[in-house]
Structure formats: C-alpha cells, structure tokens
C-alpha cells in the first residue's frame with residue numbers, strides 16, 4: 246500500500262482525473278501543497294506532488310520520480326500576485342502570502358529581493374483576497390483560489406509569477422515534483438515502481454482526453470471552454486532536461502538567497 250497525496254486543484258487534474266484511485270495499492274490523502282509537504286516530511290504519506298521548495302528542504306532524504314512535475318515556461322495563470330501598487334514600489338510595504346504554497350512563496354521572495362531589489366514585510370495567511378488586502382498591499386494566491394479571484398476581475402495589478410520568472414531568467418519554472426522518501430526503497434521499491442507506472446498512464450490518458458479534464462474544470466469553477474484550454478496549454482507535466490535546468494536555477498537561487506540552508510542536488514528514481 247502506498248499512501249499518496251491528492252492535490253484537489255484544477256491544475257492537478259491531468260494527474261488525478263484518470264488515476265485509478267480504487268486500486269488496492271493506493272490510498273489518497275487530499276490536501277493543499279503545504280499539507281502534503283508536511284505529511285511527507287512527517288511520514289504520514291509515502292509520495293506526493295510536493296512543492297519544489299519542499300524537495301529543496303529535504304533533498305537528502307527524498308527521491309524524485311522522473312518525467313513528472315507541474316511546470317510552465319512563462320505564464321502559469323494560477324500563481325498570481327495581486328497588488329494595489331506596482332512591484333517596484335514594494336519597499337517597506339506588506340505582502341500577504343497564501344499558507345497553501347511553499348514554492349511560490351519563495352519564488353515571490355526571489356523575484357522581489359533579487360530581481361526588483363525591494364524587501365517588503367510578509368504575513369502568511371489563508372487564501373482569501375479580501376482578508377489579505379485588509380492586512381497587506383499585495384497578496385499571493387495559488388491554484389484555484391488564484392483562478393477564482395482573477396475571474397472576478399479585481400481592481401488591482403495582477404502579476405503572473407511564471408511570466409515574471411521567465412522574463413528575468415529565460416527559464417521554465419517547476420512548481421511541484423513527485424517525491425518520496427528514499428528509505429521506502431528498502432521494502433517497497435516494487436510498489437513505488439507500480440504507482441509510478443499508474444501515474445504515467447493517468448497523465449498520458451489525461452493529455453489525450455483534455456476535453457474531459459476541461460469539462461470537469463468547468464463543473465468545478467465555471468469559466469469557458471477556451472479559458473481552460475488556454476490555461477492548460479501553458480502547463481508541462483513532464484520533467485525533461487530543459488525543465489530540470491529551470492528547477493535547478495530556482496533551487497540554486499533559493500540557496501544563494503538563504504531561503505534554503507544547502508544547495509539541493511536532484512536525485513531521480515527509477516534511474517533511466
């Protein structure tokens with residue numbers, strides 16, 4: 246039995262919609278990314294699409310499943326910094342950060358500190374734009390909370406952090422990787438390999454049946470068919486060499502800016 250983290254956001258539907266969750270091999274724990282980050286670190290689940298940043302915190306203990314990620318090269322559409330003022334004027338202001346995110350929270354800090362040269366204060370809060378704007382001049386939302394807030398066309402600047410990252414680095418950005426603790430390989434390597442195959446099959450089926458995924462998104466959040474088609478067109482759920490380079494750039498900057506205490510080295514399993 247492998248206990249996996251199930252992320253309920255629409256951007257993860259291409260991984261979960263066709264996954265055979267009734268498989269006796271699988272047990273699913275539904276949570277936002279930071280929930281899975283903590284559950285995996287504490288051994289309450291065995292594998293999850295965790296925040297890339299969380300991999301950076303635990304890289305010595307974890308292995309990454311190859312060919313799987315949540316990435317974009319440029320615009321992402323659901324990692325959005327809503328702001329009452331332009332980014333360049335953030336010095337000394339307060340930015341509210343969604344408590345559901347780890348990768349994007351640190352991506353925000355990289356962009357603001359390293360590329361815009363501004364150092365605001367931060368507060369971490371549940372994802373609610375109205376309440377965040379009561380405490381801060383800007384608010385970071387991810388996933389469905391970001392999509393829903395943007396669909397309401399709030400009267401503020403909206404910065405897409407995938408686009409900002411690409412603009413400054415020319416790199417892709419990987420938000421999530423599928424990781425598991427390497428210690429599980431001693432007794433459960435065959436089960437992990439089997440779950441890995443199930444994940445690859447679920448993804449391949451979804452990418453060949455995107456109409457089904459889009460209909461599910463419309464049921465969940467509304468929005469037009471073209472809106473969702475455009476949203477998913479940005480995403481890459483694989484992890485080829487160019488995406489690995491973007492991920493290494495992000496993790497390296499996290500280390501250089503003291504957001505991580507060591508420079509992560511990616512270790513994949515199964516080896517290809």
Ligand SMILES: C=C(O[C@@H]1C=C(C(=O)O)C=C[C@H]1O)C(=O)O
Nearest residue numbers: 278296323346347348349388420
């Ligand atoms: C693209 C997204 O990526 C997510 C963002 C994460 C983070 O910021 O820690 C973690 C997992 C990803 O699935 C999103 O939620 O919009």
